[in-house]
Amino acid sequence: MSAPVPQPIGLLAQYETAADILHAAVAVRDAGYKKWDVFTPFPIHGMDDAMGLKKSKVGYFTFCGGLTGFSFGMWMIWFMNKADYPLVVGGKPLFTPLFAFPVSYELTILLSAFGTIGGMFLLNGLPRLYNPLFNVKRFKKASDDKFFVFIEMADPKFSTEKTRELLQHAGASSVEVVED
Amino acid sequence: MSSAAISAGGNAHSKGKKAHADSHAAPPKIAAAEPPKELVREPLVLNGRSLAWITDAIAGICEKPMPKWWWPAFIISFGGMGMMFSLVAYLISTGVGVWGLNQPADWAWDITNFVFWIGIGHAGTLISAVLFLLRQKWRTSINRAAEAMTLFAVACAGIFPVVHTGRVWFALMPGYLIPFPNANYIWPQFRSPLLWDVFAVSTYGTVSLLFWYVGLIPDLATLRDRATNKIRGALYGLFSLGWSNSNRAWCNYEKAYLILAGLSTPLVLSVHSIVSFDFAVSQVPGWHTTIFPPYFVAGAIFSGFGMVLTLLIPMRSLFHLEDIITTRHVELMCKVILATGSMVGYAYGMEFFIAWYGGSPYELYAFKNRAFGPYWWAYWSMITCNVISPHLFWFKWCRKTMWFVWLVSIVVNIGMWFERFVIIVTSLHRDYLPSSWGYFTPTWVDVFTFVGSFGLFMTLFLLFIRFLPAIAISEVKAVTPQADPHHPLGGAKEHH
Numbered sequence: 001m002s003a004p005v006p007q008p009i010g011l012l013a014q015y016e017t018a019a020d021i022l023h024a025a026v027a028v029r030d031a032g033y034k035k036w037d038v039f040t041p042f043p044i045h046g047m048d049d050a051m052g053l054k055k056s057k058v059g060y061f062t063f064c065g066g067l068t069g070f071s072f073g074m075w076m077i078w079f080m081n082k083a084d085y086p087l088v089v090g091g092k093p094l095f096t097p098l099f100a101f102p103v104s105y106e107l108t109i110l111l112s113a114f115g116t117i118g119g120m121f122l123l124n125g126l127p128r129l130y131n132p133l134f135n136v137k138r139f140k141k142a143s144d145d146k147f148f149v150f151i152e153m154a155d156p157k158f159s160t161e162k163t164r165e166l167l168q169h170a171g172a173s174s175v176e177v178v179e180d
Numbered sequence: 181m182s183s184a185a186i187s188a189g190g191n192a193h194s195k196g197k198k199a200h201a202d203s204h205a206a207p208p209k210i211a212a213a214e215p216p217k218e219l220v221r222e223p224l225v226l227n228g229r230s231l232a233w234i235t236d237a238i239a240g241i242c243e244k245p246m247p248k249w250w251w252p253a254f255i256i257s258f259g260g261m262g263m264m265f266s267l268v269a270y271l272i273s274t275g276v277g278v279w280g281l282n283q284p285a286d287w288a289w290d291i292t293n294f295v296f297w298i299g300i301g302h303a304g305t306l307i308s309a310v311l312f313l314l315r316q317k318w319r320t321s322i323n324r325a326a327e328a329m330t331l332f333a334v335a336c337a338g339i340f341p342v343v344h345t346g347r348v349w350f351a352l353m354p355g356y357l358i359p360f361p362n363a364n365y366i367w368p369q370f371r372s373p374l375l376w377d378v379f380a381v382s383t384y385g386t387v388s389l390l391f392w393y394v395g396l397i398p399d400l401a402t403l404r405d406r407a408t409n410k411i412r413g414a415l416y417g418l419f420s421l422g423w424s425n426s427n428r429a430w431c432n433y434e435k436a437y438l439i440l441a442g443l444s445t446p447l448v449l450s451v452h453s454i455v456s457f458d459f460a461v462s463q464v465p466g467w468h469t470t471i472f473p474p475y476f477v478a479g480a481i482f483s484g485f486g487m488v489l490t491l492l493i494p495m496r497s498l499f500h501l502e503d504i505i506t507t508r509h510v511e512l513m514c515k516v517i518l519a520t521g522s523m524v525g526y527a528y529g530m531e532f533f534i535a536w537y538g539g540s541p542y543e544l545y546a547f548k549n550r551a552f553g554p555y556w557w558a559y560w561s562m563i564t565c566n567v568i569s570p571h572l573f574w575f576k577w578c579r580k581t582m583w584f585v586w587l588v589s590i591v592v593n594i595g596m597w598f599e600r601f602v603i604i605v606t607s608l609h610r611d612y613l614p615s616s617w618g619y620f621t622p623t624w625v626d627v628f629t630f631v632g633s634f635g636l637f638m639t640l641f642l643l644f645i646r647f648l649p650a651i652a653i654s655e656v657k658a659v660t661p662q663a664d665p666h667h668p669l670g671g672a673k674e675h676h
Contacts, residue, residue, distance in 0.1 A: 017671025018663055025427075038427040041231065041402070042658040044665060048431050056435035062443075080359060080367035092371050102376040102454055106383040109447045113387045113440060117394060120436035121421075124429040128422030140405040142425045143398070143654075145231035 006179035010152040011163055012136060013172035018044050021147035024170035025050040028149060031166055035155040039139070039148040058119045065115020066108045073104030132180035150178065224318055224659050226503040228669075231657050234504070238651045239399075239406055241499050246646055249498065254642045260635015267629045268343050276346040278625045284611040285604075285620035290344035292600040293630050295455055295476075297337035297637075298381065299596060302448055302477070303484020304330025305388060308395070309444035312437075318512055320655040321505045324399075325495065326488050327392040328648075332640040333487070334385045336633045341377075373457035380454040387447055391440045394433075397423050398654040452476045459603065466546035466607030469534065475527035479596060482520035482566070485513050486592030491641065493586045495650065504651055507580055514579040517592060521570025524599075528567065542612075550606040554619055558602050565595020 015021040018040075025038050029052045038051060074097060081087070082095035092099070121127070133139050133150060142148050149172075151163055160177075167175050225234065271278050281288040304326040311319040345351040354360030357378045359368050368375050400420035407413035423429070453473035460472040489510065496505040535547040551559050569591045572578040579585065610617045644650065661669040 018665040019671030019673070022665040039425045040427060040430070041235075041425060042398075042654040042663055043427070043430040043434050044663065046665065047427050051427060053428065053431050056432045058432050058435040058439060062439050076359065077370045081370050085365065085367055087369075089369055089371055099371050102373075102450070102457075103370060103379045105450060106376075106379040106447075106454075109443050109450075110383040110386060112443050113390055116436050116439045116443070117390055120394070120432050123432045124426075126421045126423065126429075128424075131422055131424055133424060143402040143405045144235045145657075 008153060008177045009132060009180045010150055010154075010158070010178050011160070011167060011175055012133065012139065012178045013149045013167035013170075013175045014138060014141075015147040015149070015171060016173050018147065020171045021149070022046060022050050024149050024167065024172065027166060027170040028151065031157065033151055033155050033157050033163075035152040035158075037150050039133075039142040039150065041143050041145060041147075057123060058116055061115040061119025061122070062112045063115070065118075066112035068115075069107040069109070069111030070104050072111070073107035074100055077103060132178060135180070136176070136178055138174070138176075222506075222508050223661075224321065224506070224508075225656065226506050229503055229660075231660065231662055234657055234660070235402060235406075235653055237501065237504065238649050238653050238656070239403055241645065241650060242403065242647055243406065243408075247498065250642065250646070254639065257635045257638035257642060260632045261639045262632075262635070264339075264629055264632025264636055267625050267632060268339065271343055271346075271625065271629070272348055276344065278623060279344075280621050280623045280626050282618070282620075284616050284618050285608040287344075287604050287608060288620050289601075289622055289626045289630060290340045291458075292597065292604050293633060294337050294340040294344075295600040295604075296483070296597045297333045297340075297633065298384075298455060299452065299476070299480035299483045299600075300487045300593075301330040301333040301337065301384070301388070301484065302452060302480035303486075303488050304328070304333075305384075305391075305444050305448040306481050306484065307488070308391060309441040309448065312441040313445060317659045318509055320652055320659050321509055322488065322492060322513075322651075323655070324392075324395065324648075324652040325492060325644075325650050326484075327388065327395070328641065328644045328650075329484075329487060329491060330388050331385070331392060332637050332644075333484075334381070334388065335640065336637050338381065338385065339633065339636075373454065373461045376454045377458055380451045384447060384451045387440070387444060391444055394437060394440060395652055395655070396648065397421060398425065398433075399649040399652060401425065402653050403649065449477055452480045459607075464607050465540070465542040466550065466603065468543075469531060471527055471530055471534070475524070475531075478520045478523035478527065479566075479599060482517060482524055482570070483593055483596035485517050485520070486589040486596070489513055489517075489585055489589035490593065493582050493589070495645065497582070499645075499650075501651065504656060507582075510582065510585055511576075511579040514573040514585060514588075517589075518570050518573040521566060521573075521592070525567040525570075528563070546607055546610075549610060550602060553606065553610070555602065555606045555609070558598050559606070562595050562598040562602050565591045566599060569595065 013024070015024055021038060021040060022044060025047060028036055029050065038047060040047065077100040078095045086094050088094070097104075138146070139148065149167060149170075151158060151167070157163075164175050229237075279288070279290065281290070304323075307319050307326040308323040308330075311323075342348055342351050350356055352358075353362065355362035355364060355366050355368065357368060357375070368378075370376075397420055400416050401423040404413055404416035404420050407416055453476065456472035456476035459467035460469060462468060492505055493510065496502055532547055532551075535543045538544075549555075569588050572584075572588060577584075578588070605620050609620055657663055661667040664670040664672075666672050
């Protein structure tokens with residue numbers, strides 16, 4: 001099988017400052033694009049609103065993790081010390097939520113943390129093995145001091161001329177076609 | 181009426197005009213108050229360094245060969261680590277008798293070292309989580325190294341309680357500490373705070389590791405993008421998980437980071453509280469006190485900040501990071517030491533007061549014996565190091581002079597080690613019957629195992645600065661004016 005011929009997949013525009021990228025994001029959002037993203041070396045304050053992103057859903061994963069951790073902790077201690085192998089120690093009750101609390105509390109936090117990180121990875125699609133943007137040389141600066149907007153060709157509003165014009169009008173220092 | 185008002189008004193008007201004319205002729209007697217000068221926050225990165233400079237300065241450390249001092253430092257630390265593991269092997273193969281502990285002091289250096297190391301870890305979590313929730317932006321320069329310190333301190337701490345059980349294979353066997361089905365059909369006993377401790381410390385270690393790793397992902401991506409050879413690129417690429425700096429990802433990432441900070445805060449408070457339960461839940465005079473949880477947490481933060489300063493002051497000057505870890509950062513940490521040191525001093529006083537006020541003769545005896553008994557030297561070393569030395573930081577000179585801060589940070593750590601020693605050994609060495617009194621003295625194995633644990637700690641820390649960005653690159657960038665889209669340096673056109 002011969003290597004597939006690279007196909008254009010979208011336009012990548014570079015911006016020089018935080019203010020430029022914020023304005024560019026507002027412009028792209030207002031133009032009605034849906035399949036696009038902004039790349040910045042650090043999170044920029046106000047960018048989520050500028051892109052029109054909804055609130056992150058990571059918190060739901062945390063909640064599920066925490067609930068699991070707490071109930072599992074309580075159940076585990078009840079099962080081990082009261083149901084499966086009851087053994088009186090120091091005249092203390094076989095089970096009360098009081099002495100079971102510290103361990104359940106720690107398990108709440110442990111599983112909440114697992115939920116949070118697992119949820120974040122899931123929502124972000126990490127780990128990701130291949131990303132066509134990494135073939136673009138200048139994109140390496142996205143983790144240093146440059147800012148980028150990428151608009152996918154798959155977006156229904158995409159048109160090579162108009163999209164390029166929009167990105168350039170927003171102050172891009174360069175716009176290039178990304179191939180994959 | 182109205183005409184009078186008008187004339188009065190007119191009069192006032194003319195008077196005002198006159199005053200106005202006067203002001204042109206001669207300056208008024210009372211000068212108009214100047215508007216107060218706008219308070220400018222001291223910048224977190226000095227000398228207006230650019231974003232690219234920040235990347236180069238931090239990522240450069242792990243890309244260039246290590247400076248000359250690194251190798252001797254590493255070899256000495258590695259030797260110390262080897263010594264510790266050899267002594268642990270000696271202990272396991274021979275028995276706990278190689279240590280000095282015996283009835284009545286059957287907890288001594290082992291648990292002292294455990295509490296000492298776990299306490300040191302607390303500053304890392306405090307900096308990374310609590311200061312994050314409190315929006316203390318200065319934390320960004322120090323949180324990565326402090327979190328690494330936490331992990332390595334927890335690694336050192338974990339060794340002592342495991343090996344002090346003597347027959348280690350039982351401690352690690354399912355059913356004793358870890359609840360897991362086993363051939364004896366037994367389960368751990370959850371009424372004991374010692375088991376709570378197992379869960380607290382292992383959760384703490386795990387969550388700290390995850391929090392640290394999540395913080396590292398964007399910086400690993402930076403190192404991946406800068407990598408000049410294939411192996412570096414592949415390894416940093418693997419561990420950065422394909423992070424692309426996408427804002428859709430940052431959105432979830434920041435939320436996750438906030439939640440992890442929110443989870444770590446109650447976690448760090450619970451860990452040392454539970455460690456203190458190991459003592460407070462017992463009936464031993466000198467241990468059975470309700471003040472222990474907050475007092476242990478304050479002491480932990482106190483000692484942890486001491487260790488952060490011990491590590492970061494040499495690091496900032498050896499790697500020329502003075503523009504990122506500024507004098508202000510050091511000063512702020514000194515203030516935390518002052519605050520928590522005062523809390524610790526208060527707790528010492530309050531313990532004594534309650535021992536007297538509580539009216540239990542055993543409790544009062546334990547405290548009198550602590551200060552004036554055979555371990556008086558340990559008690560007064562602790563008081564000198566922990567109660568007196570932090571108060572030097574009321575003076576600006578003391579907070580701003582690096583070598584001085586560094587010396588005090590070491591004194592603080594010596595003091596906090598003595599605190600744990602005093603609490604543990606002085607409370608145990610005189611049992612209820614004078615026939616079971618004793619005096620604990622460490623053996624050479626005790627001493628060198630503890631010294632060797634510093635070798636382990638430093639080995640891990642030196643490897644950390646060798647291979648990973650010691651300062652959170654993306655977080656430091658985010659607190660510079662260039663990162664603010666509404667600041668002229670961030671490219672804002674209109675003036676605010």
